[in-house]
Amino acid sequence: MASIASPAAASALADAERAKLDAAIEDLRTGTRVWTGLTIGQRRTLLRRIRAAVVAVAEEWADVAATSKGLEPGHPLRGEEWLSGPYAALVALDAYADTLGALARGASPLDGLKIDEAPGGRVRVHVLPIAPIDRLLLSGYTGEVWLQPGVSAADAVRTAGLGQLARGESGGVGLVLGAGNVTAIPFLDVLYELLAFNRVSLLKVNPTQDVLVPVFERALAPLIGPGMLRIVRGGGDVGGYLTTHPDIDHVHITGSVTTFDAIVWGRGADAAARRSAGEPQLTTPITAELGGVSPIIVVPGEWSDADLRFHAEHVVTMRLYNSGHNCIAGQLMLLSSDWPQREAFLAALRTAYDAAPRRSVWYPNGQASVAAAASAYPGAELSDDGTRLLVHAQGEDAAAIETTEYFAPVLGVVELPGVGQEFVDAAVAHANDRLTGTLGANVLVDPVVQTALGDGFERAMAQLRYGTIAINAWTALGFLTPTCTWGAFPGGTLADAPSGIGVVHNARLLDRVERSVVRGPFRPFPASLSAGNLAAGGRPSVLPKPPWFVTARTGAAVSEGLTRFRMDGNPARLSVTLLQAFGA
Structure with a gap:
């Protein structure tokens, strides 16, 4: 989670440190002009260059992350750092590239996707599976993005693309205060700022991820070179200086509500007085993901x-x-x-x-x-x-x-x-x-009961005020699926944002999102294919225990194998990985 210091603590920064941060922000002003000058096709090419850079550092990324968390070579949970690091980065880059490809052709990012009605008259877009490989690697799992009440299907198609529909407009310079727990989060936040809002970023990494800065610098080198990204280290004093910097146009934080409140309102008696008066110390717009x-x-x-x-x-x-x-x-x-x-x-x-x-x-x-x-x-x-x-x-x-x-x-x-x-x-x-909080809710229900409840179950899911709902799955699937959205349920304010404001990921760049809903099979293979399960309405799946289960014996090997397949598309590698998955 991000940390922040009071303005007084931030003022204690050495002159040289402040000058360095000021220079980074000035570089980004140049980067905004570079980004706004790129065509959609050139932006897609830039994403492909970032993808190649991620492939080059993927093994080091996973190893450094795992080791920094005490997972030495051979530990059965090292696969977590493949999935929540380079894998998440790669699937996001591919999904964003698909969106830019559609826009470059004059098409909508929603072309080819099923759009129908969710409970309460909402429009929903089915965003998983999309490609045939999704149906294999995530057999039995689906994902939907529900839009806010009042948004029509035509509205969804017309507005999909967000900032890329206004290519020549600049969102300015944003500050991204990176999370300290999951290594893909800062990377993904930088991408979303750029693609959803045409906003270049100054990324301040959390001190827990200082060891990954060299990896991030190489993975994101195609953005750093032309001035569209700068990465800095530092604690709360650096964060405090940057959040109040006059040349920062927007702040995005992944962290705790305590840190968010310190940024927005300050600390101590002064903060209480500001809250009472409704006068936050932060005058810059802010979005946040704050847990719960x-x-x-x-x-x-x-x-x-x-x-x-x-x-x-x-x-x-x-x-x-x-x-x-x-x-x-x-x-x-x-x-x-x-x-x-x-x-x-x-x-x-x-x-x-x-x-x-x-x-x-x-x-x-x-x-x-x-x-x-x-x-x-x-x-x-x-x-x-x-x-x-x-x-x-x-x-x-x-x-x-x-x-x-x-x-x-x-x-x-x-x-x-x-x-x-x-x-x-x-x-x-x-x-x-x-x-x-309103970030994520998980629901486990067997197919017999879910079928018997019918519309009553779906109406109850619509009543759950959470930004991601996972039915017979874990909300992590929504987090890792780039075409889903991730963030709090709408309604957060500066005064009351228990899980934050806004969403990230959202690779189809949908506007006015309410939530994402992911669904999975109640039973894994082979029980998922039994006559009784299918007759009861259960989802068929050819997947055994998912590799992200902490109890999966082959989880580390399978997670690495899936990432390497995303890197090179080698079908022989995938075959070996799938065989390993059946040993879970």
């Missing part, structure tokens, strides 16, 4: 033993991926107290939580967050090495875990009464009204 407490709604049904084990591992992955240092992490499971299989599922969950590979709580203050949660819940189950906590809370006792984003391996369970539609509606209301 993400729910995992488990809809009761009749699950097999294999279903219980699979989704226990699914929930554990949502919490333990990247050691829980994810705004995308599932933090609070909402479980039916009336589900006959409640105890069986909790037993499977404890087994999976304990069996997941050990790793360090590496993010600054992460272990302190685990300790704070353990202090708030002295009866919680703490692992033998003290690195992960399972909290079972109820009623007012659940307030801390419902309102505190621990950003660490802390998983909560809250039980609600009911089954069927009664439970779904209660869980949706609880998530909306009790949990902090």
